[in-house]
Amino acid sequence: MQVLVRDNNIDQALKVLKKKMQREGVFREMRQRKAYEKPSEKRAREKAEAVRRTRKAARKAAQREGLIPGPKKKPRPVGGARSPRFGAGAPSAGGAAPATGGFDRT
Structure with a gap:
């Protein structure tokens, strides 16, 4: 790495x-x-991980098909409010963040 x-x-x-x-x-x-992890504990952990992966894949597929609603989106701040993650030193664009570009995790 x-x-x-x-x-x-x-x-x-x-x-x-x-x-x-x-x-x-x-x-x-x-x-x-x-x-040390006992072989029986390892089997149980791996089985639980496989079940979790399968359920997640099924949930994602159902969301893509429209059978269940997707995750709720976080509301964006209105006006010039900025996320505390970026701090006061971030350059301002003169208003709300642009709708496209940036590092949105949606």
């Missing part, structure tokens, strides 16, 4: 590295390997 450090910004590079490790499942694997 490789992360580029730009302008000696170690904090940003660490943030990117942690996100990559989270996506790869490194932290989950480390936690599992801390202690």
Whole structure:
């Protein structure tokens, strides 16, 4: 795994590295390997994970088919209100955030 450090910004590079490790499942694997897992516990865990994956896939397929409603969307702030995630240092576009582009997680 490789992360580029730009302008000696170690904090940003660490943030990117942690996100990559989270996506790869490194932290989950480390936690599992801390202690011995009995074969019966491993089978039960793997079966539960498979059931969870199957249910999630069925739920997503039903949402695509329109059989069940999709997840509720979070309401967007009205006016010039900004998300606390971006802080006061973020440049302002002179009003509400644009409808397209950006980093929306919808």
